[in-house]
Amino acid sequence: MSDKKNLKTNIWWLSATSFFTDISSEMIFPVLPIFLKNVLGASFSMIGIIEGVAEGLASLLKYFSGYLSDAIHRRKGLTLLGYSLSSISKLFFALSASPITILFFRSLDRIGKGIRTSPRDALIAESVGPEERGKYFGLHRASDTAGAVIGTIIAVFIIYYLETVSSAIRLILLLSFIPAIIGVFLLLFVREVPFHEDGAKHLLKERKKLFQFGQFSSNFKFFLIVAAFFGFANYSYSFYILKANELKMAIFLIPVVYLIYNVFYAFSAYPSGKLSDKIGRAPVLVSAFVLFALINVGFAYVSNPIYLWALFACYGLFIGLTDGVLKAFVSDLSLRESHGEAFGIYHTVIGFSTIAGNIIAGFLWQAYGSFWPFMLSAILILIASMMLGLKFLRKA
Numbered sequence: 001m002s003d004k005k006n007l008k009t010n011i012w013w014l015s016a017t018s019f020f021t022d023i024s025s026e027m028i029f030p031v032l033p034i035f036l037k038n039v040l041g042a043s044f045s046m047i048g049i050i051e052g053v054a055e056g057l058a059s060l061l062k063y064f065s066g067y068l069s070d071a072i073h074r075r076k077g078l079t080l081l082g083y084s085l086s087s088i089s090k091l092f093f094a095l096s097a098s099p100i101t102i103l104f105f106r107s108l109d110r111i112g113k114g115i116r117t118s119p120r121d122a123l124i125a126e127s128v129g130p131e132e133r134g135k136y137f138g139l140h141r142a143s144d145t146a147g148a149v150i151g152t153i154i155a156v157f158i159i160y161y162l163e164t165v166s167s168a169i170r171l172i173l174l175l176s177f178i179p180a181i182i183g184v185f186l187l188l189f190v191r192e193v194p195f196h197e198d199g200a201k202h203l204l205k206e207r208k209k210l211f212q213f214g215q216f217s218s219n220f221k222f223f224l225i226v227a228a229f230f231g232f233a234n235y236s237y238s239f240y241i242l243k244a245n246e247l248k249m250a251i252f253l254i255p256v257v258y259l260i261y262n263v264f265y266a267f268s269a270y271p272s273g274k275l276s277d278k279i280g281r282a283p284v285l286v287s288a289f290v291l292f293a294l295i296n297v298g299f300a301y302v303s304n305p306i307y308l309w310a311l312f313a314c315y316g317l318f319i320g321l322t323d324g325v326l327k328a329f330v331s332d333l334s335l336r337e338s339h340g341e342a343f344g345i346y347h348t349v350i351g352f353s354t355i356a357g358n359i360i361a362g363f364l365w366q367a368y369g370s371f372w373p374f375m376l377s378a379i380l381i382l383i384a385s386m387m388l389g390l391k392f393l394r395k396a
Contacts, residue, residue, distance in 0.1 A: 010127040011136050013189045014079075014120060015143035020183035021083060022147030024090055024176040027155045030258040032093075032102070033238040034245060035169045042099040047238055048362020050103045054110040059351020061114030066122065066344025070337065075119040075126075076192050082116020083187060085109075087180035094173035114351075118343040125331040125339050126193040131277065133331055137324035138273020145266035145320070151179070152259040159252045216342065220333040222391055224349050227326070229384035231353030233292070233377040235361050237261075240299065240315060243370055247305040257308055261316035268320030273328060281329040282392035288321035289385035293378040300374035 036042040036050070065082070069075045089109040096102045121137075128136045155172050162168035237258070244254050276284045295318060298311045327343070334342035357380075361373035 007127040007191060007193060010123055010190050010193070011139060013186055014124060015140050017083065017183040017186045017190075018140060018144035019147035020179040020186065021086070022144045023151040023154070024087070024178075024180035024183070026148035026151030026258075026262065027172050027176040027179075028090070028093060028151075029237065030152055030241060030255040031155055031159070031169045031172060032106075033241045034251060034254065035166075035173075036099055036102060037242065037245065038251075039166050039169065040096075040099050040102065042102075043366060044242070045362045045366045046099050047242070048358045048360075048365075050099065050106060053103060053355075054106045056352065056355045057107050058110035058114035058117075059348045059355070061111060062118050062347035062351060063341070063344035065115045066118030066340035066342070066347075069119040069122060069340035074192060075123045075340065076187070076190050078119040079116045079123065079190070080184070080187050082112045082114070082120075083184050084112070085115065086112030087177065087184050088112075090173070090177040090180050093176070094170045114347075117347055118340055121327055121330075121343045122339040123190065123193060125327075125343075126336065130332065134273035134275075134277040134281070134325060134328040135270070136273070137328045138270040141269035141273070141320070141324040142266050145262050145269060147179075148262040149259060149266055151176075152255050152262055156252060156255045156259065159255065216338070216345075217333060219391075220330075220342065222387075223329065223333055224345065226384050226388045226391075227346060227349050228353040229380050229387065230289070230322075230326075231350040232357040233296075233380035233384065234350075234354060235357050235373065235377060236354070239358075239361055239365070239370075239373060240312070242365075243299055243302070243374075244305065244308050244312075246370060247303070247308065249305045249308065257312045260309060261312040261319075264313045264316030265320045265323075266316075268317050269324050272321045273324040276325045276328060280392075281325050281332065282388055284321060284325050285329070286385050286389045286393065288318050288325075289381050289388065291321070292318045293382045293385070296374045296378035296381070300371045300378070 033047060036047055037044075042050070065078050069078050086109045089105045089112065092105045092108075093102070096105060124137060124140055125133055154175075158172050158175075159168045162171065240261075241254055241258060244257055245251075249257065272284055272288075291314065295311060295314050298307070298314075302308060302311060326346075330342055330346045331339060357377070361376070364373045364376065
């Protein structure tokens with residue numbers, strides 16, 4: 001019993017790390033699309049390529065790091081390495097003078113995320129019991145997003161009080177390194193979760209090579225197809241911020257509207273995870289997917305920036321309803337001894353489909369305007385909701 005309680009403290013240390021890391025990240029990411037578009041002169045298609053390439057590197061590494069963490073029976077070291085690389089990348093964003101240099105350091109940041117994500121999610125899943133996974137994944141996401149709220153507020157104040165947008169954004173990029181390195185330090189207090197030797201030996205007999213997915217259930221494999229449609233539909237936040245910019249929202253208000261997104265994300269992540277523990281993952285996810293379809297239709301048709309406040313609030317609610325619940329579903333549908341690889345496969349599928357979605361959205365926007373990317377997203381997420389509902393609600 002005491003071991004379980006000690007391991008549960010991992011959730012708090014990992015949540016604290018994510019809190020400080022997201023202060024850093026969300027100081028940067030609400031202003032990065034504006035920096036690329038208005039300061040460095042990047043096109044919409046170039047922004048889509050930057051997001052796509054960066055996420056592609058992250059996605060590939062999420063599988064390998066998850067597989068490796070299963071093979072070596074260690075999660076913490078890879079988690080620490082990933083957070084460290086992302087922290088280092090923050091130092092160099094401020095020095096970038098072209099979209100290509102942003103691509104390089106954005107990729108380094110995403111490489112760090114790719115290395116850390118699957119082992120970290122496995123640590124969370126294995127530090128608590130199955131009956132509490134939704135709640136604690138939700139708690140982790142809520143802590144992450146609380147950091148995002150603070151990071152966005154810092155960015156708003158800096159942009160508001162500095163005279164030029166370019167100098168304000170460069171200062172934000174430089175200061176973001178401080179909370180990032182604090183988050184890395186807090187990881188030192190995380191404890192490694194012991195493997196069950198019998199289960200691990202059995203798994204190694206069944207699977208000795210990469211990309212052998214026979215030990216995963218048919219339900220898990222079907223869920224990955226749903227995840228692919230979700231990834232196609234769930235573009236980078238950059239496109240939603242660029243919509244606000246297109247509607248001539250004041251530059252200093254764009255981080256504020258993004259703050260609204262993060263507030264709703266933070267407050268919905270924990271209760272939605274807890275709700276999914278009680279009523280099941282599928283009902284929560286199907287409802288969230290339908291909500292997202294409506295949100296994207298709203299972004300496609302909106303012409304008055306006043307309505308963006310409500311749309312960003314609903315967008316944050318959608319992310320809060322899905323992020324932790326999707327991860328809890330992954331751990332439910334996979335064996336404990338293969339959690340690392342399961343999360344790796346899941347994140348890889350999400351990531352590569354998101355690459356395609358981002359690149360297609362960028363070219364659609366460049367060629368036909370902002371209407372069609374958002375309508376395409378609405379259609380794809382409705383397909384995902386129908387697939388998920390037909391497969392898993394029928395069994396509920």
